[in-house]
Amino acid sequence: xxxxxxxxxxxxxxxxxxxxxxxxxxxxxxxxxxxxxxxxxxxxxxxxxxxxxxxxxxxxxxxxxxxxxxxxxxxxxxxxxxxxxxxxxxxxxxxxxxxxxxxxx
Numbered sequence: 346x347x348x349x350x351x352x353x354x355x356x357x358x359x360x361x362x363x364x365x366x367x368x369x370x371x372x373x374x375x376x377x378x379x380x381x382x383x384x385x386x387x388x389x390x391x392x393x394x395x396x397x398x399x400x401x402x403x404x405x406x407x408x409x410x411x412x413x414x415x416x417x418x419x420x421x422x423x424x425x426x427x428x429x430x431x432x433x434x435x436x437x438x439x440x441x442x443x444x445x446x447x448x449x450x
Contacts, residue, residue: 346370347397349377356388363396371403378411387420394442395426404431405438412440 347364360378364370382390392408394400408424415422424442427435435442 347374349374351381351385353385353387358385358387358390359393360390361393361396365399366397366404366407367399367401368403371407375407375410378407379414382411382414382418382420386418389421389423390415391423391425393426394424394428394431397428397431400431400434405434405440408435408440409438 347362347366347370349363350361352359352361358381360381362374366374378390378392381387390411392411397404408422412422424435424440425444427442427444432442
């Protein structure tokens, strides 16, 4: 099961993800992230994957979908603190992330 907690900092909204992101978890996270994007309308949303231990292709779809929605709302979406194994998947999907592979697994 995956969770997300939000922390606003000025015009930036941090979304801290934790747990395992599979198909079912991605659906729940999608709803929560979309709601935060629409209701809080941040200039930038940062998805922090520091607490994620596993992510399958549903997680990649989750990020791509949020990028699309953020773009239509005028919000910049960033991905950070991905463990090495996730950073490789994101690199293959051409999803840029900061601090990729910096977190020890």
